[in-house]
Structures are given as C-alpha cells and as structure tokens.
Amino acid sequence: MNSRNMQVIGLCRFSYPAIGGFQVEHASVPEREAYLYAPERMEERFRTFESFTLPPLRAQTDPDFTFLVIIGKSLPDPYRQRLAALLANLPQAVIQEHEPGRHRDVMKAAINAVRETSDLPSLQFRMDDDDAVSVNFVERLREAANDIRPLIRRNRYVGIDFNQGFVxxxxxxxxxxxxxxxxxxxxxxxxxxxxxxxxxxxxxxxxKLCRSMPVLSLTGEFMFVRGHNEFNDSRQTRDLKPPRVSLLDKGGEAYFKENFNIDAAHVRALYAT
Structure with missing residues (x-):
C-alpha cells in the first residue's frame, strides 16, 4: 500500500445553503440563502478565496489531487460566473451544484461522486473558503499516510492533523x-x-474526530492559514473578541509567499477597493 497511489480529495463549501452544518441557524432555506448571498458577505468570501485559498492550491508541489467546490443551485449567476473564472486555471477543481439538503448527506454524496474505484484508501481534507494550506500540503499528507500504513490498514478511518499554522x-x-x-x-x-x-x-x-478514529497529530512546521473576518461562521453566535494579530513585515510577507503562495501585495490591492 503506497500513498503515492492514493487519491487525494479536498472539499470546500462555497456558500452552499445546507440544512444544518452551520453554527448560525436560520428559520428557512430562503432565509439562509439571503444571509449567504448578501453582497457584502459574498464580496468578502471572494476576496479570501482568491487571495488565501486558491494560490497555494495552484502551487502544490504534488499536483495530483482533486479540489471539489460545492455550491447551491440557487447561487446567483454573477457569483457563479465569477467563481468559474477564478477556478478556470486550477485543473484540479471540480464544481458541483446541489439543491439545499441535509449537510452531511449532501457532502457524503458529493465526495463519493468523485472517489475513484480503488483498493486503496482515499485521503480527504476539507477547507473553508477563507482557509489555506501550505504549498507542500498534499506532498506531506502522502508522506504522513505512508508513515502510518499499518494503522491505516487496521482502521476504516484515520485522522491526520497538521496542527501548526497561522490565524x-x-x-x-x-x-x-x-x-x-x-x-x-x-x-x-x-x-x-x-x-x-x-x-x-x-x-x-x-x-471531535478523535472520538471516532485514531488521529495522528503532527507539529513542527506551518501547514495552514485560518482566515479571520467578520463573516466567520464561528463568530456569529458568540461574543468573541478579534484575535490579536501582527502585520507581516517584509520578511514575513516573503515567507508567506514562499510557504503559502499568498501575495501580500495582491491582498492589499483586493482590499483597497
């Protein structure tokens, strides 16, 4: 069992109006769609998706992966076209449209639809549309899976948690x-x-992943960026103070460009408008 031959699948919900799956609750699907598709919120999601999420995926040292983007069939056409344009130069991207449905059922069907027929496990990861992974994430994920092959053989599910990164x-x-x-x-x-x-x-x-399966926790290198903004789902139901952050200096910007392919100059340009 060689992880080099395992299928790697990433999944991102891009403002998909699921029933459940949010910490913010809404009384109806139309109410949820109105919240998700509000112009101010959508502009913020597109900015982070363009400047944080996509750049490291385009620069992966191992480009053999599938990036599944889930949208609602109700996503307005201007947003649909804008999303397609952003993903046009990411050959690993697959856009799936779904009607509103129970979150876990829809996500299970979505990811199973792109799983290949194989006797090997698949390596699956999830991202929000304001998150990022390092440019060597897929490569390191395969290496980690190779390191724990006996554990993967014995278990239906095994978690791999790269736990060091940045807000x-x-x-x-x-x-x-x-x-x-x-x-x-x-x-x-x-x-x-x-x-x-x-x-x-x-x-x-x-x-709660460790309640359902063994989990390998890996630290020692910066592997993720968790985007923070006023539209984070986890911030809508709690009285949370913004995290303390420090502006990247030139050296930090160079590191972010090298490790995440995130260009601070592009971020400034997007947010200057």
Whole structure:
C-alpha cells in the first residue's frame, strides 16, 4: 500500500445553503440563502478565496489531487460566473451544484461522486473558503499516510492533523497574523478513508474526530492559514473578541509567499477597493 497511489480529495463549501452544518441557524432555506448571498458577505468570501485559498492550491508541489467546490443551485449567476473564472486555471477543481439538503448527506454524496474505484484508501481534507494550506500540503499528507500504513490498514478511518499554522486577517494594509498550534482545526486536517467506507471527512465533527478514529497529530512546521473576518461562521453566535494579530513585515510577507503562495501585495490591492 503506497500513498503515492492514493487519491487525494479536498472539499470546500462555497456558500452552499445546507440544512444544518452551520453554527448560525436560520428559520428557512430562503432565509439562509439571503444571509449567504448578501453582497457584502459574498464580496468578502471572494476576496479570501482568491487571495488565501486558491494560490497555494495552484502551487502544490504534488499536483495530483482533486479540489471539489460545492455550491447551491440557487447561487446567483454573477457569483457563479465569477467563481468559474477564478477556478478556470486550477485543473484540479471540480464544481458541483446541489439543491439545499441535509449537510452531511449532501457532502457524503458529493465526495463519493468523485472517489475513484480503488483498493486503496482515499485521503480527504476539507477547507473553508477563507482557509489555506501550505504549498507542500498534499506532498506531506502522502508522506504522513505512508508513515502510518499499518494503522491505516487496521482502521476504516484515520485522522491526520497538521496542527501548526497561522490565524490571518487580510486587509488594505496587508496580512495580520498570529502563529498557533491548535488541535483538530479544519485547515490541514485530513482523514484516510478505506475504499468501501461510506462516510467521508465531512461526516465527522472535526473538533471531535478523535472520538471516532485514531488521529495522528503532527507539529513542527506551518501547514495552514485560518482566515479571520467578520463573516466567520464561528463568530456569529458568540461574543468573541478579534484575535490579536501582527502585520507581516517584509520578511514575513516573503515567507508567506514562499510557504503559502499568498501575495501580500495582491491582498492589499483586493482590499483597497
């Protein structure tokens, strides 16, 4: 069992109006769609998706992966066209449209639709549309899976948690960051899934993953960026203070460009308008 031959699948919900799956609750699907598709919120999501999420995926040292983007069939055409344009030069991207449905059921069907027929496990990861992974994430994920092959053989699901990264807030001045080590945050968290297992990475609460499967926790290198803005789902139901961040200096900007392919000058340009 060689991880070089395992399929790697990333999944991102781009303002998909799921039933469940949000910390913010709404009384109806139309109410949720109105919240998700509000112009101010959508502009923020496009900015972070363009400046944080996509650049490191385009620069992966191992380009053999699938990036599945889930949208609602109700996504307005201007947003749909803008999203397609952003993904046009990412050959790994697959856009799937879905009607509103129960979150975990829809995500399971979505990811199973792109799984290849294989006797090997798939390596599945999830990202929000303001998160990023390092440019060597897919490569390091395969290496980690190779290191724990006996564990993967014995278990239907095995978590792989790269737990060191940054909280980052983009703005007209650049990128403010804070280095963190956090267990079971969604960016850079993956699950090795056996071929005939019906559930996938989105069918488990990321914060409780270790209750359902063994989890390998890896630290020592910065593997993720967790975007922070006023539209983070986790911030809508709690009285949370913004995290303290420090603006990247020239050296920090160079590191972010090298490690995440995130260009602080591009961030400034996007947020200056």
């Amino acid at each position: 980052a807030r983009p703005g007209a001045d650049g990128v403010g960051v804070r280095a963190v080590v956090e267990t079971l945050w969604t960016p850079a968290l993956a699950v090795a899934v056996k071929p005939r297992a019906s559930r996938g990475v989105m069918n488990f609460s990321h914060a």
